[in-house]
């Protein structure tokens with residue numbers, strides 16, 4: 055039985071008091087415990103940013119890669135050993151700025167893992183520049199006249215790329231987020247969660263109570279998660295901010311196309327003496 | 339008097355006209371006849387149009403580069419005759435399509451060669467399709483040299499086996515038509531081929547193919563790659579054999595993804611590789627450092643092309659040596675191997691995967707366009723011992739017994755026992771940040787120094803015999819000159835030694851394969867004992883000379899540098915050495 059206590063790494067998170075990343079960490083642990091997933095068979099893969107330090111604060115396997123590059127190693131780990139539970143996670147700068155290319159391509163592959171964006175609409179770790187999700191007109195250190203361009207909409211991008219599970223969560227609603235993450239991990243295929251993450255230091259203009267006021271739950275209002283157009287319409291809303299599952303469908307996953315890992319992942323296959331006779335014959 | 343079993347042939351035509359296919363069939367026929375064969379190509383970065391050539395050298399003796407003028411020219415267009423007729427030996431021959439080229443005499447403008455025109459395309463159409471005109475040309479060429487027809491028949495049967503009997507029969511008919519069409523010239527051509535029987539079958543293979551074969555033998559299970567000439571055939575060959583050998587082959591969105599994917603796969607415990615050229619390698623630089631600091635084994639094949647930037651995509655150069663050695667910020671151990679011929683590609687691919695796991699760090703195998711696409715006959719690689727050594731990778735059983743396991747434990751040789759994801763007690767965070775023994779971030783000054791030292795130490799455990807340079811030619815004591823080269827320059831240099839020996843000059847070659855770790859003592863010893871030294875490199879800055887100076891303090895005064903994006907010729911190496919000796 056995996057418990058939340060068991061998932062404590064023993065390292066104190068180095069986030070600002072009140073940071074939304076605490077809520078996300080608690081929800082991630084809760085989801086793993088809820089699903090009773092073995093920590094040894096779980097890999098939390100991140101990039102670089104405040105939020106990306108999360109692998110150190112949860113007692114599972116971890117991969118803390120390069121800024122913007124959480125998804126390629128997550129893909130490599132998943133394909134190397136598709137029996138593992140892989141959760142990729144990182145900031146909005148990580149996923150929608152420097153790593154946007156990987157984001158789109160990973161969404162279209164329907165690999166069987168989860169990707170969470172800790173979306174605080176700012177570059178936290180580098181002390182407060184505008185990110186790709188910062189709304190137009192917001193004054194940050196790098197945009198003293200206000201952000202000059204419109205933001206990227208992560209759920210909309212994921213939907214357009216063909217993701218088979220697209221959701222949004224809020225770090226201030228931990229039970230709801232825990233459930234979302236559990237659903238995402240359980241989903242067979244790529245699962246994406248854009249997670250509102252209040253930054254109490256650099257986005258004082260986006261406090262918890264504003265999120266609370268603006269957010270509403272899709273499941274409460276009634277939303278057909280199998281309807282892509284409806285999902286797109288919800289994802290495009292700007293006045294009110296929907297949280298919950300936008301879209302979920304079942305489709306064959308990437309690894310269904312790889313017959314030789316049905317039983318044994320490549321990481322566990324014997325390589326001590328590969329027979330290359332047939333290959334050599336091609337050159338004789 | 340005919341020359342027996344010594345042939346140089348050039349095939350030319352427009353890009354996309356079948357030069358490559360004909361070249362491959364031609365070379366393969368001679369290989370099946372028991373000869374040693376070398377084949378190289380030259381083509382612009384175009385799909386259609388532009389002038390392509392394939393050069394094939396064949397001999398009864400081992401050879402690694404084409405020496406001398408050509409005996410046979412197969413011209414698939416007019417331009418080939420115009421451009422290359424002057425490269426023929428006296429008594430040489432040009433095979434061409436007499437329907438397409440009416441003024442061959444005028445184009446060739448010499449009388450001392452044979453012009454063998456036949457309606458190749460028409461004959462192909464009769465045999466079943468114009469597309470087989472190069473099979474007709476092949477038949478004609480083999481007929482001129484009296485190669486036993488059954489060799490061609492067998493070859494065509496095996497090559498077209500997948501397409502069914504009809505295609506096989508049509509191709510054999512096309513070859514037969516070409517073969518019979520030169521009956522009149524039969525015996526009068528200056529080169530005749532006599533099958534060498536009773537020889538063990540040899541492989542005919544290029545650098546990229548041999549690298550792939552080595553990687554497969556080494557147990558590579560994951561390939562992530564973004565196409566880039568001249569490395570793309572590695573991707574194609576791997577993708578074409580993925581199900582046969584249980585290898586996951588992923589074409590990625592870019593080279594950044596490729597490098598980061600193999601980092602993840604490497605950490606998860608599979609032997610993983612990517613292949614690229616200089617431009618793609620530039621994009622991998624940051625991930626290279628990640629593998630370094632996080633102690634992840636992975637193998638990167640970098641086939642150099644002429645740079646900088648997009649450069650000359652289908653032409654060769656040896657100008658990424660110092661880049662491969664220094665790419666990425668900070669300091670970390672890396673291994674850089676530059677094999678010299680296809681056989682070494684096979685062996686070093688296996689070494690690369692073993693070393694990557696033994697040392698837990700990235701290994702770069704430096705190829706170049708010339709080596710990637712130069713085909714040579716080599717011994718059947720199955721006779722070469724190939725051991726898979728996974729270093730300190732811990733088995734599931736070993737991990738069970740290690741509570742409190744620390745992934746980056748300090749050890750005597752700097753190499754820590756290695757767990758992979760999913761193993762009991764093996765949990766850790768594999769991090770791009772500096773870290774302590776457990777993998778947890780640490781910025782403490784002492785820890786920093788300890789970790790840098792730990793990682794740097796690891797290269798020392800690679801045995802000397804693996805990294806030692808190789809020598810051939812005259813003995814150390816009697817050699818008048820030591821010729822130094824690295825990577826693919828070995829192939830023409832080996833042949834240049836023979837030319838020099840024929841002129842009574844005792845020359846010795848030192849071929850450096852490992853740029854990192856560098857066999858400084860062995861290299862210095864050879865240089866200081868030599869009467870004269872001279873280095874040959876395919877770049878303009880003498881990068882290996884710089885490295886040798888840096889590692890040994892020895893400055894090789896004489897450098898012969900070629901940077902017109904073409905490979906060295908044995909003759910020019912021999913000439914340069916002779917000139918130097920006269921000084």
Ligand SMILES: Cc1ncc(C[n+]2csc(CCOP(=O)(O)OP(=O)(O)O)c2C)c(N)n1
Nearest residue numbers: 102103104105121145146147148177178179
């Ligand atoms: C290649 C590269 N460029 C820039 C940086 C500097 N950098 C580190 S984190 C970061 C942005 C962080 O923002 P985000 O991803 O949103 O994460 P947050 O800190 O907000 O959680 C940047 C620009 C880096 N580490 N690597």
Ligand SMILES: [Mg+2]
Nearest residue numbers: 145146176178
């Ligand atoms: Mg952010």
